[in-house]
Amino acid sequence: MPLIVKDYSWTQTEALVYINVPLKGVTVGKVDIFSTDEYLKVNFPPFLFEVILYAPIDDNKSVAKIGNGVVIFTLYKKEESIWENLALMNVDKETLQEKREHAVLKAQEKAVADAEAKAIKKREDEKYALETMMKLEDEERKRIEEKKEWERRRATEELELWKEKQRKEEEEKKAQQRREIQKLENEKKKKNETKTHSKSVPECPRKRTMTKTGKSEEISLPAPRSAGNIKIQFTPRVFPTALRESRVAEEEAWLKKQADARRAVNVDVSELKDLKEEERNPDWLKEKGKKLFATQNYLAAVNAYNLAIQLNHKLPILYLNRAACHLKLRNLHKAIEDSSKALDLLTPPVADNADARAKAHIRRGTAFCELELYAEGLQDYQAALKIDPLNETIHADAEKIREIIQGTVPDS
Amino acid sequence: MSTPLEKPQIISHIQKSLNYTVFDSKWIPCSAKFVCMGNFPRGTGVIQIYEVQHGEVQLIKEIEKAKPFKCGTFGATSLQQRHLATGDFGGNLNIWNLEAPESPVYSVKAHTEIVNTIDGVGGLGIGDGAPEIVTGSRDGTVKVWDPRQKDTPVANMEPIEGETKRDCWTVAFGNASNDQDRCVCAGYDNGDIKLFDLRNMSVRWETNIKNGVCCVEFDRKDINMNKLVATSLEGKFHVFDMRTQHPTKGFASVSEKAHKSTVWQARHLPQNRDIFMTAGGAGGLHLWKYEYPAQRSKKDAHDIEMGVAGSVSLLQNVTLSTQPIASLDWSPDKQGLCVCSAFDQTVRVLIVTKLNRV
Numbered sequence: 001m002p003l004i005v006k007d008y009s010w011t012q013t014e015a016l017v018y019i020n021v022p023l024k025g026v027t028v029g030k031v032d033i034f035s036t037d038e039y040l041k042v043n044f045p046p047f048l049f050e051v052i053l054y055a056p057i058d059d060n061k062s063v064a065k066i067g068n069g070v071v072i073f074t075l076y077k078k079e080e081s082i083w084e085n086l087a088l089m090n091v092d093k094e095t096l097q098e099k100r101e102h103a104v105l106k107a108q109e110k111a112v113a114d115a116e117a118k119a120i121k122k123r124e125d126e127k128y129a130l131e132t133m134m135k136l137e138d139e140e141r142k143r144i145e146e147k148k149e150w151e152r153r154r155a156t157e158e159l160e161l162w163k164e165k166q167r168k169e170e171e172e173k174k175a176q177q178r179r180e181i182q183k184l185e186n187e188k189k190k191k192n193e194t195k196t197h198s199k200s201v202p203e204c205p206r207k208r209t210m211t212k213t214g215k216s217e218e219i220s221l222p223a224p225r226s227a228g229n230i231k232i233q234f235t236p237r238v239f240p241t242a243l244r245e246s247r248v249a250e251e252e253a254w255l256k257k258q259a260d261a262r263r264a265v266n267v268d269v270s271e272l273k274d275l276k277e278e279e280r281n282p283d284w285l286k287e288k289g290k291k292l293f294a295t296q297n298y299l300a301a302v303n304a305y306n307l308a309i310q311l312n313h314k315l316p317i318l319y320l321n322r323a324a325c326h327l328k329l330r331n332l333h334k335a336i337e338d339s340s341k342a343l344d345l346l347t348p349p350v351a352d353n354a355d356a357r358a359k360a361h362i363r364r365g366t367a368f369c370e371l372e373l374y375a376e377g378l379q380d381y382q383a384a385l386k387i388d389p390l391n392e393t394i395h396a397d398a399e400k401i402r403e404i405i406q407g408t409v410p411d412s
Numbered sequence: 413m414s415t416p417l418e419k420p421q422i423i424s425h426i427q428k429s430l431n432y433t434v435f436d437s438k439w440i441p442c443s444a445k446f447v448c449m450g451n452f453p454r455g456t457g458v459i460q461i462y463e464v465q466h467g468e469v470q471l472i473k474e475i476e477k478a479k480p481f482k483c484g485t486f487g488a489t490s491l492q493q494r495h496l497a498t499g500d501f502g503g504n505l506n507i508w509n510l511e512a513p514e515s516p517v518y519s520v521k522a523h524t525e526i527v528n529t530i531d532g533v534g535g536l537g538i539g540d541g542a543p544e545i546v547t548g549s550r551d552g553t554v555k556v557w558d559p560r561q562k563d564t565p566v567a568n569m570e571p572i573e574g575e576t577k578r579d580c581w582t583v584a585f586g587n588a589s590n591d592q593d594r595c596v597c598a599g600y601d602n603g604d605i606k607l608f609d610l611r612n613m614s615v616r617w618e619t620n621i622k623n624g625v626c627c628v629e630f631d632r633k634d635i636n637m638n639k640l641v642a643t644s645l646e647g648k649f650h651v652f653d654m655r656t657q658h659p660t661k662g663f664a665s666v667s668e669k670a671h672k673s674t675v676w677q678a679r680h681l682p683q684n685r686d687i688f689m690t691a692g693g694a695g696g697l698h699l700w701k702y703e704y705p706a707q708r709s710k711k712d713a714h715d716i717e718m719g720v721a722g723s724v725s726l727l728q729n730v731t732l733s734t735q736p737i738a739s740l741d742w743s744p745d746k747q748g749l750c751v752c753s754a755f756d757q758t759v760r761v762l763i764v765t766k767l768n769r770v
Binding site: 148151152155156158159160162163166221222223224225226227228229230231232233234235237241242243244245246248 | 421423425442443444464466467534541542543544552556558560561564565566567568569570571572575576577578579591600601602603604606608610613614615620622623624645646745746748749763765
């Protein structure tokens with residue numbers, strides 16, 4: 001049970017009431033004041049001071065000062081009068097309770113109303129600030145636009161003026177030209193009368209290409225340059241697309257992959273363990289095969305190509321070259337086989353491998369003809385012609401085969 | 413607030429939407445007219461002549477021909493004749509009299525593939541020497557033509573036998589300071605820039621800028637070579653100082669990255685050779701000023717002269733379109749007036765202000 005404080009003191013004037021409540025040693029921090037228009041409570045444990053006021057006061061204006069061991073209330077009366085007592089007397093417990101509850105309710109309502117009022121005010125302030133900002137920015141923009149418009153208008157006017165000037169100059173020029181023509185015609189007439197052929201009469205008036213000063217059109221321009229030819233070389237580039245720095249890394253990676261794919265596919269075959277390092281490279285073997293073919297050592301060339309194919313059976317060029325070797329060795333069936341294999345590998349047919357495909361067709365065609373399978377041979381020659389229609393030798397050979405088939409020329 | 417408005421402003425004065433793809437636009441010298449060249453959707457070529465009148469462009473004439481036009485120039489005609497030299501998709505070089513366009517004044521099958529680029533020198537009262545036209549094509553050759561000589565070029569820069577061809581994307585004349593001297597600079601799609609000397613018929617300098625070269629231009633055609641701007645893919649451009657050539661290092665250069673996409677064109681202001689505008693693949697235009705270094709040449713370790721490149725500063729930039737601006741041309745008569753065309757089928761007349769105060 002809190003201790004009720006009874007040793008407070010109070011004074012009053014017409015409009016004000018002063019209440020002095022001693023704090024009895026309780027610290028300032030522990031003092032809690034609750035007040036409404038009719039009810040006043042100061043709670044400083046273990047003490048309690050409450051009073052139901054004689055008459056209503058203006059809660060908003062009233063002030064409480066806490067310090068120096070006392071709380072001093074300065075209350076503004078709602079109605080100016082002299083109170084007989086500070087508190088309402090003859091109050092029973094029930095009325096007191098009622099009043100207290102009423103006071104609490106009122107206080108709560110007031111708090112809510114205050115909060116709302118604050119929120120509304122804040123919103124309005126913000127709206128105002130935003131509107132002012134927008135107005136400022138609009139003005140700024142309008143100003144810039146006006147400046148631009150002004151510049152545009154000025155430029156248009158200048159342009160129109162300049163065009164006018166141009167037009168006037170044109171007219172002047174034309175007028176002057178006419179005058180000059182007149183003058184020259186007069187001169188001509190005079191010259192005709194004196195019967196001297198003056199070569200200095202320019203032909204310009206008819207062409208109307210005179211300059212303002214009437215100079216002859218034949219201001220000597222230098223003769224056309226003597227033809228020259230400059231041969232140039234480009235920085236090498238594999239791809240047909242334009243060079244872009246950001247793509248260089250990708251392109252390099254692709255080229256490297258292509259190069260790696262041409263290396264030995266399966267290097268750990270047992271027979272190959274005793275091969276030298278360079279003999280494991282299909283490219284090197286291909287070069288070796290070519291050299292052997294050139295020196296007419298066809299069997300050795302075939303061996304080289306066999307080994308190369310063992311290492312990498314996906315290179316069409318190896319089959320192609322081996323077919324040529326077999327042709328020379330008269331292993332016609334093997335030649336046909338190898339040409340067919342090469343053609344298989346040379347799909348899809350693109351411009352890049354046109355030469356290779358033409359060669360494959362020619363070799364296979366030759367082999368068929370040697371085997372007297374002329375129809376198949378002609379088919380292959382025609383395919384080769386389709387790829388390379390400008391080749392004379394293919395034409396000639398195809399003709400020969402056709403004649404043989406038709407039986408006009410006896411087979412030799 | 414006052415400093416931003418002291419910079420040159422690029423203002424879009426007139427915008428005209430066209431019904432065809434326009435590849436090139438050029439001012440007709442000594443007039444307020446310009447031509448647009450392009451490609452109708454039906455596959456034929458078109459040249460339209462517009463006149464700037466009171467804030468609008470009026471179509472004066474439209475000429476339709478069999479093959480689409482890729483590029484054109486007035487550089488090689490006299491001021492009186494003002495004939496337009498064009499290159500088209502079929503590899504033909506034609507010179508048209510715009511008053512009588514039924515048949516060309518000069519016509520030749522210049523290349524086997526599309527003529528990508530064209531330039532002219534010796535006309536318009538600028539410089540001395542014979543009027544000449546140079547064309548560059550996808551067939552890898554660069555040919556120089558004289559309108560007085562039929563059928564054969566006066567110079568042919570072609571790859572040696574057996575060499576794979578690279579597309580030539582741009583050509584420019586320069587160093588035409590007297591009757592004899594003349595240089596042609598060509599840029600290719602593999603990043604090569606080659607400088608040909610027509611007096612000696614030789615390659616004077618070559619380099620590779622690691623990106624396909626979209627446009628080369630000398631700052632002036634009719635003086636000793638001073639500066640060369642080369643723009644490329646990947647948003648880069650290089651400015652070469654062409655006054656001092658080092659035997660091994662070539663010309664000094666400064667490079668700049670701008671536009672974040674292909675830089676399609678660079679054009680110098682006819683009235684001030686240190687100001688140029690670049691047009692980008694994202695529809696933007698950047699206005700640049702070149703500042704010379706304190707000393708334009710210095711001696712290297714072996715006591716040989718080499719050039720020193722200056723610096724480039726951005727004066728202004730603006731984005732006009734979402735599509736690349738493929739062509740740009742300054743008016744030689746009115747400072748700051750320029751016409752540009754973009755792949756969104758519009759041609760725009762722009763005004764650049766305050767250039768006299770830069």
